[in-house]
Amino acid sequence: MSEFKSEFLHVLSSRGFIHQGTNLEGLDAQLKDNPAMIGYAGFDATAGSLHVGSLVQIMLLRHLQNCGGKPIALMGGGTTMVGDPSGKDEARKLITEEDITNNIQSISTVFHTLLDIGEGADQGIIINNADWLKTLEYINFLRDTGRHFSVNRMLTMDSVRLRLEREQPLSFLEFNYMLLQAYDFLRLYQEYGCKLQLGGSDQWGNIVQGVELVRRVEGAEVFGVTTGLITTASGAKMGKTAAGAVWLNADHLSPYDYWQFWRNTDDADVGRFLKLFTDIPLDEIARLEALEGAEINEAKKVLADAATAMLHGSEAAKQARQAAEQTFEQGQMGQGLPEFQIAPSQLGTVVQAFLLAGLADSKSEVRRLAKGGGLRVNDSAESDADRPLTPDDFKTDNTAKLSFGKKRHALLKLTD
Numbered sequence: 001m002s003e004f005k006s007e008f009l010h011v012l013s014s015r016g017f018i019h020q021g022t023n024l025e026g027l028d029a030q031l032k033d034n035p036a037m038i039g040y041a042g043f044d045a046t047a048g049s050l051h052v053g054s055l056v057q058i059m060l061l062r063h064l065q066n067c068g069g070k071p072i073a074l075m076g077g078g079t080t081m082v083g084d085p086s087g088k089d090e091a092r093k094l095i096t097e098e099d100i101t102n103n104i105q106s107i108s109t110v111f112h113t114l115l116d117i118g119e120g121a122d123q124g125i126i127i128n129n130a131d132w133l134k135t136l137e138y139i140n141f142l143r144d145t146g147r148h149f150s151v152n153r154m155l156t157m158d159s160v161r162l163r164l165e166r167e168q169p170l171s172f173l174e175f176n177y178m179l180l181q182a183y184d185f186l187r188l189y190q191e192y193g194c195k196l197q198l199g200g201s202d203q204w205g206n207i208v209q210g211v212e213l214v215r216r217v218e219g220a221e222v223f224g225v226t227t228g229l230i231t232t233a234s235g236a237k238m239g240k241t242a243a244g245a246v247w248l249n250a251d252h253l254s255p256y257d258y259w260q261f262w263r264n265t266d267d268a269d270v271g272r273f274l275k276l277f278t279d280i281p282l283d284e285i286a287r288l289e290a291l292e293g294a295e296i297n298e299a300k301k302v303l304a305d306a307a308t309a310m311l312h313g314s315e316a317a318k319q320a321r322q323a324a325e326q327t328f329e330q331g332q333m334g335q336g337l338p339e340f341q342i343a344p345s346q347l348g349t350v351v352q353a354f355l356l357a358g359l360a361d362s363k364s365e366v367r368r369l370a371k372g373g374g375l376r377v378n379d380s381a382e383s384d385a386d387r388p389l390t391p392d393d394f395k396t397d398n399t400a401k402l403s404f405g406k407k408r409h410a411l412l413k414l415t416d
Helices: 009-012 024-035 052-066 097-114 138-144 158-165 175-191 199-217 255-263 267-277 281-291 293-312 316-330 350-356 363-371
Strands: 018-021 039-044 070-076 126-130 196-200 223-228 339-342 373-377 399-404 408-414
Touching: 009 018, 009 052, 018 158, 018 199, 024 223, 039 052, 052 070, 052 097, 052 196, 052 223, 052 267, 052 293, 052 350, 070 097, 070 175, 097 126, 097 293, 126 408, 158 199, 175 199, 196 199, 199 223, 255 293, 255 316, 267 281, 267 293, 281 293, 293 316, 350 363, 350 373, 350 399, 363 373
Parallel strands: 039 070, 039 196, 070 126, 196 223, 339 408
Antiparallel strands: 018 223, 373 399, 399 408
16 A cells, blocks of 8 residues: 555554555554554563664554554563574574563563553553463363464464575474464453554564464454564664674663664665654654765764664763764763773783773784774774783773774773
8 A cells, every 4th residue: 555544554654664564454444443553562582682673663662652552562471481483593592481581671671761651541561471371271272272273384484484495493392483472462362452463574474373363263353564674774684783782771782882873874774764763753854864975974963862862861862972972073081981890900901901891702803903903092092902901091080991993982990
């Protein structure tokens, strides 16, 4: 469809979210008559934070709520114990129930920031699918739910087919993931009246199975909408950088580094990322993406400000921008940079300091950059990565500024 009548699908379409959908015309009609539709997206708890790739699905829930709908953030306390095979060449590492519980507690803070979560009729809710998946009786589940699934059909789904085509092993544990995700949709429909599942394109097969399961068990039509895989202009997967994943939780990635990630967006991605990852109106985005030359850097700062403020608050965004401008434009220390503390008795070599600050993953990486002239301590080139640090390196407020290339910086503070 080229033109949607419901506000929600119109927003998603105009901002470039929609990749696939089950009966979009029917969904559009229902949303037009009932904007307060309940929709959900699922998030497995494989780490203590989601990364920026998951932000796409959270933005879908945010737009749903802004358009009058009720969002459900479904935490995968149960499905994480199985592991989603989608897009993987091998089974995910199984983690303990305790770690899953801790991860969910940490991840949930982001939903409270980006969504209006509460007990009100129009507020979003956070639910854990472990509440029903961990109490399933296996034989009853097979008889009541498993009989609705065709193994022939399941083998054609990308999450299974691609693994088999690459001759990578697929455990029976992982093969069950599709059933469990479909069952989630059925339970959410039965208990909450949820009629919409939102997700990435890698979840399309799982979503379709859930839509069909609800139809077969309840005789009701529910819907699914997916976004495409978000890549950068260079073709790289969104959310992955040389320094690692771009985490959403501040204890995993500082607001400064988060701001810097968006500030370093490729020129060709600015307009698209403004549409996907901010609430900035489309007419203002059109003005920003039309900027050329050096002016495009101002659009990148607007993107960084808006994305960081939405996640970490306006004050954190302001401090991150000030720190970046001090560091890059004014040559100052940049007090908003990530800061790490070290005792005098712990002083080691330059290479150890860069590893401590998380600016590099290996000693060889630091040494290579030092030979190439890209390693700096207090804005002075450092050619000897193995020289010992001394108190003289911490002259300004007992702090040394470490720079790994032009874009990665941190402060190392000498404690008393």
